[in-house]
Amino acid sequence: MAEHNVCVELVRERQKCTFEVQELIHLIDGGITATEERREVENVVCTDPRIKDVVPEEYLSHKERYENAIRKNCILQEILKKYTEKRTWDNFRPSNKYRISSGVVKDISPFMLHTGMFIPTLVNQSDDEQKAKWVPKAMSMEIIGTYAQTELGHGSFIRGLETTATYDPNTEEFVLNTPNLTSYKWWPGGLAHTANHCIVVAQLYSKGQHYGVHPFFVQIRDIETHVPLPGIKVGEIGPKLGFQTANNGFLGFENFRIPRRNMLMKNAQVLKDGTYIKSKNDKLTYGTMVFVRVIILFDLAFELSRAATIAVRYSAVRHQSQLKANEPELQIIDYVTQQHKLFIGVSTSHVFRVVGLWLWNTYVKVNADIGKGNMDQLPELHALACCLKAVCSRDAAARVEEFRLACGGHGFMTSSNLPIINGIVSASITYEGEFSVLMLQTARFLMKAWNGVLARKTLTPTVSYLSKFSNSDRVQWANTTAGIISGFQAAAAGKTKEAYAAIQSYLKPGTDYEDAWNSASVQLVSASEAHCRAILCEISWSEMQRLSKTVSPNLGKVLLELAELYLTYWSLEKRGDLLMYTTISTADIAKLQARYEELLALIRPNAVGIVDGFDIRDEILNSTLGAYDGRVYERLMEEAKKSPLNAEPVNESFHKYIKPLMLKAKL
């Protein structure tokens, strides 16, 4: 990137950097070629004059904003075709490539559900014949789809969905119906005015029997005219906290008929005469959700890297207050409280990326085994994906909010882009499985694992530590990274044991297990969180250690500092747990605090270099505060001038309302 016009603070910061930023960029991308490919695509898209907005999207009406998002995303799809023609589902790997969407619209693409859930569901839930028919059309965007599962009345409790698909053997069709107001599909992205197809999750009935929820491939609009087909009631659900351009919709069916072969039949089937063939495992219907929960970690890492870049660069440019009399005002990044706000967010982005890759590799392996008929590892994968999606989305939202606060008043400006990123990340705590609901899924797995501990069984890898820490009351503490990881495992084991005991204590005669579970559920969520933190600490440390050996010593040192900062930050945050479950002393905690402050100081000179290492183009950052050149004040003023209110010196409301009010006041 050109160094001219860069503000003096950022020039100095970049000179201070002790490692080669390009090396970090390649590491994050997964190699030099991957960086080159990503940059090429970004360059083509971001320099396309059709992508640039004359009026910033936040000034547009709700309708205009959607239309603009569609227009620009269609241009993006056209450009991407060239770069993704060799990309098939089989060679799909999560990468930073799809981040280009943020350079096209600031908020969410109305096509996100097409790529993120429609295609993955077709790939994973259709039989070979169905896949051959639908997937190429979806990949090329000949048809546009979404994933319609949630209803007005039910989101978390999938078994409670009310939409019905009743098989009619006379015509070999399913008849879809929305029996009540609460059975309307509600929320699917792109459903309102973008998609012409969707996966509908509905209760299956055949030969008078109920077989639970199944996915169906449903055309909802005419391909030529886009008019909703007869029997389809579809529309938009209205403005939200964020996701303004996601085009979330509602959908109802009135005796809407689809061919029998439109039920996705990889796992379960309905034969011509209506005979139902059961799936080997009915939870395979939930497979897309597992896939997306895994992918969400990459998305969170990316959004955190955007927010981090904005807040760190701004903190280097911004001067405020004097630390010592008669000395210049400090760059706010030199206040240690500011470093405390910033650096944990920077390190968290790296942690989510490396743990995300580990989870992705686990997903690929388990999925391959499932393909061969071996479901043994599905419960463990589900438990992992649930708690990691839940904890990481909540942590990411907290970190983005902290980045916003770290930018003071300017962080509150939409033009900083922090409020939009905030909306995007906050939504992920709820969608694809609400936080507490997913944490309780992991807790189910932990309770079973504890039964295994009591029965002296060999546990699966991610919970094997429970056996190790099951007997000792307080585990020996050591002020090392290995000691911290053991400490987190001890806390998770202790909390699991207590949650298990709480259920037993609530299980008085006459009490159902489910009621005892509900009574103990605050402790169950706490046990899940502790388990998840133990995993985040163990995997991130081992992965960052491994990566540090693959790069130059200078960069390796920085990676280990970031990883150690993460462990130390969370040890201090969770000191109460460590005091309960390990022999940690107040003196040990004071040492941890001192090391934490030392790490902040070690990271400080490299802070701008580290966020430069995320290599996020200005067009993708979309921020007045975070641009590469640091021209913060100029950009704030340039953006303010774009306000339509500034187009005229006196607004007509003065003559209409204010002046009469003033005149009345005179009387």
Ligand SMILES: CCCCCCCCCC/C=C\CCCCCCCC(=O)SCCNC(=O)CCNC(=O)[C@H](O)C(C)(C)COP(=O)(O)OP(=O)(O)OC[C@H]1O[C@@H](n2cnc3c(N)ncnc32)[C@H](O)[C@@H]1OP(=O)(O)O
């Ligand atoms: C080349 C092409 C490239 C394409 C790539 C795309 C890349 C693009 C990237 C885009 C990135 C992100 C896109 C994100 C967009 C997302 C937008 C949001 C979309 C949505 O929100 S869709 C709706 C999601 N809805 C939910 O998540 C609902 C949550 N609820 C549930 O999951 C379940 O109902 C439940 C809470 C788990 C409970 O289910 P149920 O009551 O049926 O089950 P039980 O509690 O009785 O448990 C029974 C038993 O089953 C186990 N189990 C439950 N779920 C699963 C599962 N998914 N897998 C395996 N096992 C499961 C459970 O643990 C129990 O086991 P046990 O009895 O204890 O042994």
Ligand SMILES: Cc1cc2nc3c(=O)[nH]c(=O)nc-3n(C[C@H](O)[C@H](O)[C@H](O)COP(=O)(O)OP(=O)(O)OC[C@H]3O[C@@H](n4cnc5c(N)ncnc54)[C@H](O)[C@@H]3O)c2cc1C
């Ligand atoms: C931005 C956004 C995009 C979305 N996109 C889609 C989409 O494309 N397709 C789609 O199908 N859906 C989509 N959704 C819907 C989303 O998946 C659901 O909102 C989500 O699964 C939560 O379900 P719910 O809204 O029914 O919440 P509820 O389940 O009603 O949750 C409300 C409260 O009840 C609690 N609760 C519920 N059940 C339990 C329990 N068993 N134990 C303890 N507490 C419980 C929750 O913890 C929460 O505090 C989207 C949602 C959002 C916000």
